[in-house]
Amino acid sequence: MTEQVMAAIDGSKFSEGVCDYAAWASQALGAPLTFLHVNDNHPQTAETDLSGNLGLGAREHLLEELAQLDEKRAKVAQEQGRLMLKAARERAVERGVDDPAVRQRNGTLVETLEELQEEIRLLVVGKRGETAHQDSGHLGSNLERVVRTLHRPILMVPDTFRRPERVLLAFDGSKTTRKGVEMLARSPLFDGVPVHVVIVGAETGDNRSQLDWALSTLREAGHEAEGAIRAGEVEATLRAYKQEQEIDLLVMGAYGHSRIRHLLVGSTTTAMLRNARGPVLLLR
Known part of the structure; x- marks a missing residue:
């Protein structure tokens, strides 16, 4: 297949x-x-029940007409x-x-x-x-x-196409986003397109080594890559970076499976989708 x-x-x-x-x-x-x-x-939105408290004969006739109308709607x-x-x-x-x-x-x-x-x-x-x-x-x-x-x-x-010329990967070192880095590195989808990798969090040794790994993985695959670690609230920080760097397309991990991860990650995913003006590539 x-x-x-x-x-x-x-x-x-x-x-x-x-x-x-x-x-x-x-x-x-x-x-x-x-x-x-x-x-x-x-x-999902239920149609209004038009049958009302009609007499039996009239009600059966109306229900038959409604069934015919539904059939016509389906054909249209x-x-x-x-x-x-x-x-x-x-x-x-x-x-x-x-x-x-x-x-x-x-x-x-x-x-x-x-x-x-x-x-x-x-x-x-x-x-x-x-x-x-x-x-x-x-x-x-x-x-x-x-x-x-x-x-x-x-x-x-969005409703209008614009060829991506700069891509932003929201990276947190998780299994999903590490797979995302590897997927971007080997995918022809963004050949020749600069990739920005951003970690939203504190400037720690762990975050710096995660970022270095992501950038070297992308560069070894032939991508132009640069990265940053930014403190702040996730959605607002990524939105500001997108505007600052004129990013055309955002790549991020989607909802997690566990309840606690859903609470932490799911709300961020939904907020990013809701507020996005450009395309968003969601990885699972």
Whole structure:
């Protein structure tokens, strides 16, 4: 089974960004690209019960009409998805991707991706879906569930593509972020792109040796790399560094598994995703 870049698209304003970042990643990784659209036939927001206290005959008639209406909606949603996938495929081909595939599934996005994750090398998703509130401070609930469920790298992207020219890796010496350094070192995704490594914490001997290891690992693989140790609150410190160094893409470890790690790390991950203006690559 060939691992591929998989791009989840819907009717949100983020879909164009998803298409373009997925096309870039597919070409950089030399991996096939598949666009995925999922029809959720069980929306979370319950429809209003219109049957009311009607007489039996009228109620049965109305329920039959509602069932027909649901069937029509499902057909319309499927056709909309088909057209979105067609447009996404054409957009990727225009950007030089060779023969991108399309897949349409019924169900929930999270369950579908969990089922397909053995095929995924990198998942590309938008910050929010089409049903989410468009406030920039909002993080789509689907995205948060996807990040917690999947054990594959996830690239969360904004609505407009910008080729990454400077990458920041948030590093804490943990197993996940050490694997992240090794993954970045050998991945063609950021060939020729300077990598900044930042530890948020005190200037200690341990932190300095961790940082030195990360920088030497990246440099030995041919990357231009520089690093820093900064004191402060994690999310605010990383955000300030991004602005100061004009970073285009943030790489960080996602939620931990244990309850205490979830409390410490999960809240930081969510805050970084919620406040991110550029793309974020999450490693598991």
